[in-house]
Ligand SMILES: [Zn+2]
């Protein structure tokens with residue numbers, strides 16, 4: 001059913017594309033989904049930070065000072081800062097809600113250097129997307145995190161598995177919740193289907209607090225993972 005919805009959307013979008021030649025999702029200029037001007041306007045982070053305290057840290061690894069209290073995640077590689085109203089925010093919104101899976105490739109290429117992805121790929125065995133609840137997946141027809149996991153895995157010669165982790169409980173959207181509500185909202189929401197490989201790269205589009213990623217990491221660790229690294233295209237500075 002899910003693949004049928006995805007397939008139908010693809011056909012509709014192809015027919016639409018033939019009738020109305022494509023344009024840039026960012027600026028509506030005719031041409032590709034992401035024009036060269038918008039591509040260059042997206043600014044990747046120039047360095048990475050400990051995802052817990054925000055101190056500069058190589059490849060976004062959790063620093064020694066924070067590791068004791070936040071040992072579920074090994075690190076978080078972030079592509080860019082998520083600013084409301086920015087071009088990147090509009091692109092990510094269209095990517096997720098207006099069915100533009102073709103943006104995954106250029107966004108990953110623009111936001112992560114080959115070196116950074118390569119170094120992370122040396123630590124992990126598999127890419128696992130943050131899952132949607134089955135009901136949400138049926139409504140939307142696809143999971144944007146799964147497309148990103150596929151893209152990163154393909155670039156680095158890793159495998160990806162969108163079935164290992166599942167969101168057992170439907171959770172509210174995190175967007176309008178406060179920090180403590182976000183943690184409560186996703187607590188124990190994720191389970192694994194079967195044992196986890198030891199070194200996992202968890203993939204999502206956007207993170208604000210670490211609530212969702214840590215909850216996923218905990219489930220993976222309970223299933224046998226030793227290291228859970230995470231990667232997101234963008235992280236919001238608004239963490240409260
Ligand atoms: Zn453009």
Ligand SMILES: [Zn+2]
Pocket residue numbers: 050051052053054055062063064065066067
């Ligand atoms: Zn830290």
